[in-house]
Amino acid sequence: MTTIRHATLADLDAIAAVESACFPAAEAATKEGLHARLEVYPDCFWLLTEDGRDGAIISFINGFATDLPDLTDDMYEDATLHDPHGAWQMIFGVDTAPRYQHQGHASTVMRQVIADTRAAGRRGLVLTCKKPLIGFYAQFGFLDEGISSSTHGDATWHQMRLEF
Template sequence: MEIRTATPADLAAVTALEAACFPPAEAAGEASFQARLAAFPDSFWLLVEGGRVLAMVNGMVTQQPDLTDAMYDDASLHDPAGPWQMIFGVATHPDCRCRGYAGTLLRHAIQETRARGKAGLVLTCKEKLVPYYARFGFVSEGPSASQHGGAAWYQMRLRV
């Protein structure tokens, strides 16, 4: 297994993985991933084995301290000089869950964010996942203003 950043050649694989992991209202589509791969490939991490994408973590860097719904589909909001690494999605192929793959990628994203001198990482998650992300040092800031996909989200922050 290897961890690497995504390339445009991964477009079909990451789009399929997203569709397998999230409800249609929450899943990013091909056009969104195409824009993300063009704008912030260095913040789009994959866990790959034998050419198959098993898990991914992706998100932009920004000056804004809070994750907003606009960020999901507007890759132009990426600002590599910003202090905050946003995490839009953490996804593991359904056949590969409960093997620690997501955790491996999250630890990698945290390490990369620290090495880049950023202030930290921000993500939103459903309430049932708050304890999971807390294991990595993320702190819940309570309900998020996000209404992405019509779901209730909690914002979590990890200062590095």
């Protein structure tokens, strides 16, 4: 059994470990950056955890809300840009611990994030991804808007949007 819940600062070490396992160093959020995010918007971290045992983090999604329509590189670094009443839910990362990948866990969390974003009355969600993941996000209704202005981690990203 699993549970989806929001993060707390007590989850920082486990979140940082999953983040560093999922992304190259140039793209992964630092522990300090994750700490800043957790201090400002813990409710924008959705964690899928194992019930019982140690409650290990299986998968998580994080981001923040803003009225700005496009995801920009400064959003990754500046947690104070979060607006709890923002029209758009940005997604900065979709992480699944390596031993749990390709088992549908990221999809489970994404469905919850979409439902919560809709229930919050937001216009929709925005994320960036690399070309091979466009199809994954398209299955949830995200549309590819082309190459993003983001150059986070010196990578080429596609901006994807799900508008309600």
